Amino acid sequence: MMTNKTIPLKDHILSPNFRGLRSRNYATTIKYFDAANTSVSKRIDYTINILLTSKENRYLLNIDKKHFWFNRHQPDLINERIAEDLAKTIHPVQVGTDEKGNYSGITNFNEITNGRWH
Numbered sequence: 001m002m003t004n005k006t007i008p009l010k011d012h013i014l015s016p017n018f019r020g021l022r023s024r025n026y027a028t029t030i031k032y033f034d035a036a037n038t039s040v041s042k043r044i045d046y047t048i049n050i051l052l053t054s055k056e057n058r059y060l061l062n063i064d065k066k067h068f069w070f071n072r073h074q075p076d077l078i079n080e081r082i083a084e085d086l087a088k089t090i091h092p093v094q095v096g097t098d099e100k101g102n103y104s105g106i107t108n109f110n111e112i113t114n115g116r117w118h
Contacts (some may be wrong), residue, residue, distance in 0.1 A: 005006040023051040046087075057099045061109060064092035089116045
């Protein structure tokens with residue numbers, strides 16, 4: 001049974017309410033194909049953890065990539081290990097938004113540049 005519920009609008013804009021969302025994990029696969037045929041020439045698998053939190057009048061989106069696999073095996077070649085280590089310097093990344101969900105910037109930029117690149 002549906003109930004009638006009034007949703008307050010501010011400046012005639014329906015604002016998103018992200019409160020109460022839980023952390024989510026996604027398995028991601030990227031496949032590269034040869035131009036000559038349709039077989040997969042390279043495959044990269046990893047997991048992404050996304051957590052959305054609210055802080056004052058804005059939201060913080062935490063994005064973290066982990067558990068890399070290259071062509072269905074753990075990184076063992078030097079280029080695979082370098083790619084995994086480079087991802088660790090960028091992630092986790094924290095993206096800020098305003099109360100309407102508009103992008104406002106990377107909020108942990110100093111941590112990434114000063115703390116992880118040394």
